[in-house]
Amino acid sequence: MYSESFEYFRPKTLAEASALLKKHRGARVLAGGHSLLPAMKFRLATPKALVDIGAIKGLSGIAAKGKAIGIGATTVHAEVAASKLLQRSCPLLPETAAQIGDVQVRNRGTIGGSIAHADPAADYPTALVALGATVVVRGPRGERKIPAEDFFVDLFTTALKPGEIVTAVLVPVSGKGTGAAYLKHPHPASRYAVAAAAAVVDVANGVCSRASLVIGGVSATPVRVLKAQDALVGKKPDAASIGAAAAQVEALVPDPMGDVYASGEFRVHLASVLAKRALAAAFERAKKG
Amino acid sequence: MRFGVSITVNGARRKHEVEPRLLLVHYLRETLGLTGTNVGCDTSQCGACTVLLDGKAVKSCTMLAVQAEGASITTIEGLAKNGKLHPVQEAFREKHGLQCGFCTPGMVLTACHLLEKNPKPSDADIRHGLEGNLCRCTGYQNIVAAVKEAAARM
Known part of the structure; x- marks a missing residue:
């Protein structure tokens, strides 16, 4: 074609x-x-x-930048998935990158391209919002830093202004007691997420001190499940509190997207199941971390 | 608008003026006459158009020829050396890793990329590594056996 x-x-x-x-x-x-x-x-x-930005030097690569890790916009998914620095310091991102498309797609697709496109079924947006990542953009008026949560505005629509280009993504280095997980139900042909959930949690003295739960694939942009935080923070992470947090997903999206592959109702159900599993995995990892 | 490209294909430097919208797969098939690279789904899913771009498996239906400027590409035609099949090709022949053969060039090249990264893959590694290549004959069993055989020979 x-x-x-x-x-x-x-x-x-x-x-x-x-x-x-x-x-x-x-x-x-x-x-x-x-x-x-x-x-x-x-x-x-x-x-x-x-405007092909493939020949611009310095846009690709992964490096520590203070308390964050910077990932250049043209860094391909395979590089993020294989990055030892990210696996050590922000394992949610390589875990997410490894689930994008297939080998060939991961060898060409870039993090900047994925988020600038803002497909509601893409993987990075959900993970980046859960991490509280920052998108760095440059345009005619210089550089701007946009929180991932504000970057995704609507279906295939971002906060980028005319002439602006994504140059990097900054993700926070996860500390001791932090655990995270990204889970998705991939469409069998395209590997896009039919539904997805990203969880980032902090545990101190056996009690949850932060819970960031975001679901993807069900609406125009990633959805932060704010009430999951209320269900978990200050409590012991167990089946009851995790179940209560994940149950908030079903109530959250009043008008979920559906298509020929999966109805909106089914997507929300999948998202709530994935949310429960992602939270459980994140807490398990927080214990070990 | 025409744009000049200089691409090394199977070891030989090629220079052409191409339309920017020309896909890499059509450049290979039509401009260079290398028809071993197939167009299957044309939507980045089936992997029949897989080639190696600087050693990495990519889908040539989802890349412009102009994006390959300065790169080195290996197609299925570039694998055999001096009339001798590449070990992956040899193993596909021996283990009957093909039925109709349409997906085979892509399967073989993705397998080369996989073995480069992971010389001793498990069955699960092979199946996961070939996730981006579909065989409509569903001959996966023998394809996995062929990649295992190739790993043992290389």
Whole structure:
């Protein structure tokens, strides 16, 4: 399948890329292309110009930055999944990356591309919101740091302004007593999440001191289950408190998305089951960490 | 609009002016005449179009030829050396790891990538590693046996 014709640019610097985006109205950023190119082949997306950021130096790689770890926008999923630094310091992210698509997709797809595309069934958004990650973007007016929670605005819609490009994602280093887990029910063909749950918990002296539970795949953007926090914080993490927290999922999404593969009702049910398992796994890991 | 690309394919540097929307798989098949790389689903799922890009398995239907600028690509045509099949190809032949053969080039190249990273994979590792390649004949049993055999030979 061929996409519509477009103009193609391969800038060497971010400033150049930003200027090109501004000059060519409706131009799109191309990184790994694993969200954008399929959409263009189906002509769901028909940009008149593509700005390929693949040749810009310094946009790829994983490095410690103070109390956070920075992941460059064009870092591919396979690299995140295999990163020893992340496995040690923020294991939720490599666990999530390893579940994206398949081997070939993980060799090309990028973290920046995935989040800028903001597919409601993508894996990174759910995990990044649960982690309290920060998205770093650069545009004509300089750099902005956007909390992941505010970055995902709606279906395929982010807080990016015209001319802005995602340059990195910052994730917090998890401390002692922190446990996390990302679980999904993958669509058997596309491997996108039919439903997903990410849990990040802190345990001190056998009592839960923080519980961040986020579900994905059921609505336009990742949904934070705020009431799960109330059900868990200050309590001993056991089957009763975890069950009570996960039960909040069903009540939370009044109008879940459904499609030919899975009804909204089924997705929410899956999400609540995954939430329970993710919380249990996160608490188990917190005990060991 | 045409864009110049310079790509090393199976060891030989190739230079062409291409339309930016030309997919890598069509560049390989139509511009270079290397039809061993197949187009299956054309939607990044089946893996029939898998090639090695700088040694890593990628789906050439989900990549523009212009994105491969400066890269080194191996297609199924580039695996055999001096008329001798690659050990993975040899093992697929021996263990009957193919029926209709359509998915085979992609299976073989993904298996090469898998064995490069994990020279002694378990059955589960092989099945997980080949997750991005579909065989519509459902000949997975022998494909897994072939990859195991290749691992033993390499």
